[in-house]
Amino acid sequence: MLKRLSLALVIAISFGTLSSSIKAQDTFQLTDPTLNTPAEYTISSVVVEGEESTREQFIINASALTVGSTITYPGEDIADALKRLFRTGLFADVQILIANRTSTEISLIIRVEEKPRLIEYKIEGVKRSQRRDLEEMITLLPGTAITESNKAQVINTIQRFYKNKGYWYTKVETRVEEDPELENRARLYFDIDPGVRLEIKDIKFEGNEAFSDRKLTKKMKPLKEDKWWKFLSKKVYKESDFEEGKESVLAFYRKNGYTDARIVDDSVYTYVYVKDLEGVRVVMEVEEGPQYKIRNINWDGNTVYTDEQLTEALGFEKGEVFNEEKFDENFSISETSVNSMYQNIGYLFFRGIPTVEKVAEDSLDISFEIYEDEIATIEEVSFTGNTKTHDDVVRRTLRTVPGSTYSREAIIRTIRELGTLGYFDPQNITPELNPDQNSKTVDVNYVLDESVSTDNFEFSGGYGGQQIGAIISARINFNNFSIKRAFEKGGWAPIPSGDGQQVSLGVQVTGGGYQSYSLGFVEPWLGGKPTSLGVNLSYNLIDNKDYVTQVSYGKTKLFSGSVSLGKRLKWPDDYFSQRTILGYQLYDVEGFTGAFQPGISNVITVQEVIERNSIVNPISPIMGSKFTLSGEIALPLKGFSEFYKIKADYQSHFPLTEKLVFTTEANFGYIGYFTQDKRNNYQRFLIGGTQLQQRQSFLYDNIDMRGYPGGSNESIGPIVNGRKVGGRIYNKFSAELRYPAVQNEQLQLIPYTFVDAGNAYLDFSEYDPFNVKRSAGVGVRLFLPILGLVDLSYGYRFDGVQTTSGQGNLQPGKWEFLFNIGAPF
Known part of the structure; x- marks a missing residue:
């Protein structure tokens, strides 16, 4: 025992x-x-x-x-x-x-x-801005057990953060300090040494024969190699940039026929490139493979389009180098692709299955199995997201209606025109398709984003020189107004809106004795039809004073009103519209006003405007064109002034990349008279400045131009007997390159560079389209929901302008800052 x-x-x-x-x-x-x-x-x-x-x-x-x-x-x-x-x-x-x-x-x-529980963690050894960024990334909460796993997770986050910023040799040390007053509670400290931020000094390729290292390095964007002239930013290594750059290189190879190209090995390491300075070297080994060319293109199963039509849409010929990007674009992506050709005429369920067969050493045979199926009919059309805009306003804009044949082009046009209304964010209009292959029908729902503010208040102030003085301008625009709701109970909440009507009220005054008041109204859909009705009234007054003595030597008044009717056209295509405008102007000139004789002049005008507009996104056009041709006649009635005027404007917007857009514009105008004894200087052309400056020159037809000031005395125009009388002919040409840097609900920021050229001529005997005043510069457009579109430009003028201000001519080689509110397009 x-x-x-x-x-x-x-x-x-x-x-x-x-x-x-x-x-x-x-x-x-x-x-x-x-x-x-x-x-x-x-x-x-x-x-x-x-x-x-x-x-x-x-x-x-x-x-x-x-x-x-x-x-x-x-x-x-x-x-x-x-x-x-x-x-x-x-x-x-x-x-x-x-x-x-x-x-x-x-x-x-x-x-x-x-193990002790976390009271808080602290980051030490780094800048405050970096600390804030890290704190947003670290998900370590108070009360969490301080474990090796938690510490390792945070360390990985810190090292990844600095690696993405181009830092090497980042070190992180941790320590835990228990709180003597709290049982089993502690603070966790991360002491960070970010290391050094090294630039990429060398990008090398091995195995490449078709393209040089220099060519491939350019295709490695956004990863860039540092050179002495690239001093504006550091060219650091980032893993995400490296992976994107490799894909860009391979895409470039595939675009040039090397469909088998691949990167078989890569390495990234630091090295001493001069004395004791370190840099980063990126090395990639490329296996190019052969460059493939197209031998045959075959189509099988197509009955709607011929082989020749489909091959033409595909955009390839026999013997051409195979471009994979072009192949994908022309077969299924672009608006003129094979897929779009079928879907534009109703073949929603169309399928095309390509087979690319490699033959010989460097040739491809491409075959397509086409399954056309049947034409699809639109069963139901709906929309969501319009919380303020009434359903009728959206419905009348739709180009897809129940019972009609499905059309991809009609959906694209609907998205464009919904965006053009200005009530919805064009970037967030999304069509949702619900197809039913058994019944050969499809339901279409448009998801709208009405976060865009349709109403805006424009207010600006400035100084226009001694003659003009201080400028104060204010305008309020209601772009989605509803007169009907204005008379309904509860309709003012706070503004009656939802019917798509436009109301604007404006006032401008200056210290130079100028006043302007205006009222405008537009009904875009009169009587339930696509007919627009517009009414405009305005009153302008200039008290002509000597800007030194402030003694008045005359006043000029203008009362004007107009009524317009417009409608959409279906010929030559449905991008066209037509507008007829009946206008009346009463000019009352008192005393000495330069080029204008004292007295009262009445003008009744009839203007006809034909316009084709296919611009996508009116605030910052990304593609499309706009052509406007107008003819205006001041009726030759007894006791009324008379003239006739012809104007033509054309602009084109072409995307160079996904966001970078190139715009060109050309403008022409001519004013003539029926009888010589009734010739006057009203409504002739002056060039220069912006609308804010030009509103004081209401006796003229003012044309915007950057780099040159506005106002009658300093504008670009001919001078007769020491007085600026305005030109009977004008030309203006513009080119612009812009990039939308910021696009969100609160702000759109669009920087641009420009080149402008223009001139106004007395008559055809002096007309020379190559004798123009030139300018170039930079600018930025800001779209704010409350303020609307604001344009700031800083232009350098290459040519001088003769003035009548008594202060000498405008000298060339000067910079001019201009401020404007409102869309330039």
Whole structure:
């Protein structure tokens, strides 16, 4: 018989980074030596001790020592339980004690010592801006156990952050400081050494024969190699740029017929490029493969279009180098692609399966299996997202109606015209198609985003020189007004809106004695038909003063009104529209006003305007063109002034890249007279400045031009007998390159560069389209929901202008800053 003794069984298991000992102990007296023999026991109870923040049941479940389960003791089951608990990372020490044991059952105690919980973490050793950026990325919350896993996760985040900024050799050290006043609570510190920010000094290619290293390096964008002249920004290595650059290189190869091209190996490392300066070298090994050319193009299954028509749309000829990008674009992506040709005439369920077969060493045979299916009919058309704009306004804009044949082109046109309304964000108009192949129908739903503010308040102030003085201009535009709701109860909330009508109120005054008041109204859909009605009234007054003595030597007044009717046209195509304008102007000239004789002049005009407009996105056009031709006649009635005027404007917008847009514009105008004895200087052409300056020259037809000031005296125009009389003919040419840098709901920021040239001529005897005043410069357009479109330009004029201001001519080689509110297109 063994004496009664207390047996402590200790199981010590070592884990690489664990410093704690893991123990299992008996706490009872053994009387039978057979109890030391391994045997199976059923767990009758489990008690957890020492837990503070961790739930008891979580600890039991993590250990897998649940009541009712069977374990072998002595054996590996308790040791495995200890390992599982340590792997959670929550505990500094764990013990499993045997509280009681019979021949068939065992009771256990799990005693834990938790790791400290986080009070807060702090980042040290870096700039405040970097610290803020890191804090937004780190998801370490107070109360979390401070574990090796959590620390490693944060360290990885920090190193990734600096790696993406081009830093090398980033080091992060951690320390835990327990709070003496709070039990088991601690602060975690990350001490960061960002390392050094190294630039890419060398990009090398190996195995390339078709293209030089220089050519391929240019295709590695956005990854760039540093050169001495590229001093505006650091050319650092970023993993994302590197991966994107590799794809760009391979796309370039595939675009030039090398469809098998691949990068078989790459390496990025630092090296000393001069003395003790380090840089980054990127090396890529390329396997080009052969350059493939097209041998045959075959079509099978097509009945709607001939082989020749489809091959022409595909844009390839036999013997041509295979361009993968062009192939994808012309077969399924572009508006003139094979896929679009079918979908534009209703074949929504059209499928074309291309097979590209490599033949010989460098040739391709391309075959297409065409499944035309049947024409699809539009079953239902709906729209969502118009919270303010009434359904009728949206519905009348749709070019897809129930019962009509499906057309991809009609959907694209609908998106464009919904965006042109100005009520919805053009970038976020999304068509959702729900096709049913069994019934050959499709439902179309347009998802609209009415986050764009349709109303805006324009307010500006400035100084126009001694003659003009201070300028204050204000205008309020309601671009989605509803007269009907204005007379309904609750319609003013705060402005009656939703019917697409436009109302504008404007006022401008200057210290130089100028006043202007205007009111405008447009109903774009008169009587439920696509006919627009416009009404405009304005009153302008100039008190002509000597800007030195402030003595008035005459006043000029203008009252004008107009009514216009416009409609859409379907010929030559449905991008055309026509507008007829009946106008009346009363000029009242008192005293000396330069080129105009004192007295009252009445003018009744009839103007006809034909316009074709296919511009996409009116605020910042990304593509399309606009051509406007107008003819205006001041009726030769007794006692009325008379003239006739012809104007033509053309602009084209061409995307060079996904965002970079190139715009060209040409303008021409001519004014003539029916009888020589009724010739006058009203409504002749002056060039220069912006609308804010030109409103004071309401006696003229003012043409915007950057780099040159406006106003009658300093504008570009002919001078007769020392007086600027305005030209009977004008030409203006413009080119612009712009990039929408910021586009969101709160702001659109569109910087641009420009070149302008223009002149106004007295008559055809002096007309020379090559004798123009030139300017170039930079500018930016800002679209703010409240203020509307604001244009700021800074132009350099290459040519001088003769003035009549008494202050000398405008000298060439000067910069001119101009400010304008309103769209230039």
